[in-house]
Amino acid sequence: MKFETIPNSRLLAGLGVCLVVVFYCALLVGPVDISIVEALIDWSRKESSIGSLILFDIRLPRALLALFIGATLGLAGAALQGLFRNPLAEPGIIGVSNGAALGAVLVFYFGYANLAWFALPFGGLAGALASVVIIFMLIGDSRSNVTLILAGVAINAIGGAMIALALNFAPNPYAIQEIVFWLLGSVSNRSINELMIALPFMLLGWVIILYCGRFLNALTLGEETASSMGFDVKRLRWFLVIGVAACVGAAVSVAGNIGFIGLVVPHLIRPFVGYEPRRLLLASTLGGAILLVVADIAVQLLSSGGELKLGVITSLVGGPFFLFLILKTRNTLL
């Protein structure tokens, strides 16, 4: 396959326009037809109409969550693929997303989920933080990427086992259903408050990751060369782990595990940025946002009766699509 590298500004502008369009579409989608313009007029006059309520309390938080979480997953995937120099890395590989999921599941398990709206996101963030601490302890002074991946495998295994344990001893079937549905990953029925909890962590993670862009470019020549080019490889790897943990942990805390975005998006965009890890970061951020907003629109259009979960559809579409990509590019794959 041959792709033309597109100039950075044009690519980002194109993706940006795309994002605006799909975001607007996302606001239009729902069981009730509302006029966005009327809703905005009502809102600006501080009149509460059905339209403005639906727009600001339901659709906007949902679309914004999909946007920010998609962006986070796209960016984190691109960052880890750059760090490991492997197109098969994804945000879950260092174990933080499973750690965050476990934190949230424990909140469900102990019945705190309905006590306060912030219990779940905080549980998730605590889980993400705990995973980072464990990674720190496991890795110590090692400079090997393999140690980092193995630490991720260990945390994923422990997190998975603990989640299974929580399900096993769940106090009642309703709790099981709650946990399972939450784990599937969704952005529906979230308020703007949850977004506001997650947003600072996401933005912090984004800034840290974007700061490491040059380092990721230098890593194209290997760690030793990057080190000779003035990069403190160990320290910057920690920056990336912390950046990914902050934004992915926050994303999972409010929306559960949404798979494949972080794997597929960087893969799709990479040829258009000439395989450059640094340029891939921003482009994948926009690409991830677009893809998840579109997926959430699809979820709403396809759902009848019981709601199809966002995480289910991304995996359902993402898995085969990724297979297709591998088949198509296996000769050029690294």
Added chain:
Amino acid sequence: MSLLSGTNLSYRIGNLSILKAIDIEVKPGELVGLIGPNGAGKSTLLRLLTCVEQVHSGEILYEGRDVNELSTEERARCIGYLVQGAKAYWPFTVEKIIGLGRIPYQKWWRDASVEDDEKVLQAMKITETLAFRNRIVTTLSGGEQTLVMLARIFATDPQLIFADEPVAALDPYHQLHVMEILREHARDDRAAVVVLHDLSLAARFCDRLYLINHGELYRAGTPIEILTAENIAEVYGVKTRITGDAEGVSVIPVSRLGDHHP
């Protein structure tokens, strides 16, 4: 004054001593060769001199200043390091790979400047890689890839170049090409240090040689002084035929010596 000097350099991994009390000096205008058997510690020495690894004892001075006093950025601009078997992990174009050499001059939010582009172009001219600037680096031959990796270093425009076995696995044409480029670089206030296994190339191109064995400096001196049949037999455990003519000295390994235990 020497461009770079290392005094009493030691390095350990756990209790295993890799390098013991090595002294090395690189003067401006010199092409210095590091030779010695596999596992002697040549690559480790390069990693120490390029600050990729920290010495456990000893001192490295760059133009009279302790290297640790230089900022990482300064160091990256002054010292270029071509690692052993350098390769690209992503299928970049040649021009993009060489552009990576400009990273020490760029801020994290900024793209390449006009000056960066000029330096890249100049590096491509020096290394004769201009012809395949738009090719994907991973599709090039080994010789061409080495030239590209070398060009990346020239784009940084460093004073001092370290190259770890740059001509290993290259055909004679590319071996000479790479050595000529390094030789050309090591003039005036610039210098280069190169790890070599081809002793004839070392004899022909280097001003001085450091012969390293078991993590220690065995001998240092001009190629004529170092490349004697006795030294080579002692360190490498091979019998050699050494011939000289107008083109320089040639060292031809003839047979292994039975009683050598490396």
